[in-house]
Amino acid sequence: MRAQSRVILKNKSTGRGRRVENPVDREGNPITGCAVRGGRLNHGNRSGDPQSAPRCGARRRKGGLCRAPAMRGKRRCRLHGGLSTGPNTLAGVARLRAARTRHGRFSAEGLAVSRWQRRYVSNGYRSIRALVRELGEGRINGRDARHYLESMLATEERDGIAPALLEEQRREARTAVLAHDAERLRAKGFL
Numbered sequence: 682m683r684a685q686s687r688v689i690l691k692n693k694s695t696g697r698g699r700r701v702e703n704p705v706d707r708e709g710n711p712i713t714g715c716a717v718r719g720g721r722l723n724h725g726n727r728s729g730d731p732q733s734a735p736r737c738g739a740r741r742r743k744g745g746l747c748r749a750p751a752m753r754g755k756r757r758c759r760l761h762g763g764l765s766t767g768p769n770t771l772a773g774v775a776r777l778r779a780a781r782t783r784h785g786r787f788s789a790e791g792l793a794v795s796r797w798q799r800r801y802v803s804n805g806y807r808s809i810r811a812l813v814r815e816l817g818e819g820r821i822n823g824r825d826a827r828h829y830l831e832s833m834l835a836t837e838e839r840d841g842i843a844p845a846l847l848e849e850q851r852r853e854a855r856t857a858v859l860a861h862d863a864e865r866l867r868a869k870g871f872l
């Protein structure tokens with residue numbers, strides 16, 4: 682045990698320090714460790730480095746970032762949204778999304794649909810080839826099957842994908858987004 686000849690004990694109710702020689706508790710045991718102001722942590726625990734804590738990234742009015750320590754497991758301090766639980770109902774998520782959305786091109790739903798759109802024609806040719814392999818060189822409506830399907834696809838490529846088909850993709854993407862929302866709320870203990 683480290684000798685503590687002179688230490689400052691803090692009065693818990695007033696917070697005022699008091700200089701004491703070799704302090705003891707009520708049972709007469711010497712008081713050491715973190716109970717003594719300025720002392721080390723008890724049981725030889727190393728003190729952490731408060732400077733290495735992740736900082737809050739909120740923008741300040743006077744410019745720059747807040748840089749206060751962020752709340753545990755979060756990226757914001759308690760003054761800048763760290764205390765917020767975020768939305769806790771699906772309706773709340775929907776409200777937030779509506780408020781933040783301008784055109785939705787970059788939303789999860791919009792991106793999923795455009796991904797699908799980009800693959801549409803190449804997937805079409807691939808499935809025609811697969812179908813022709815399956816059928817052999819069959820005929821559809823009296824025409825060579827492969828050419829028939831390919832001309833249909835070419836028309837679609839020229840005129841754009843049918844709105845009903847696009848709408849179906851959009852619905853599918855929306856369903857996936859809602860399922861993801863629900864999963865996230867459940868993970869946070871809501872729902």
Ligand SMILES: [Zn+2]
Nearest residue numbers: 737747758761
């Ligand atoms: Zn902050």
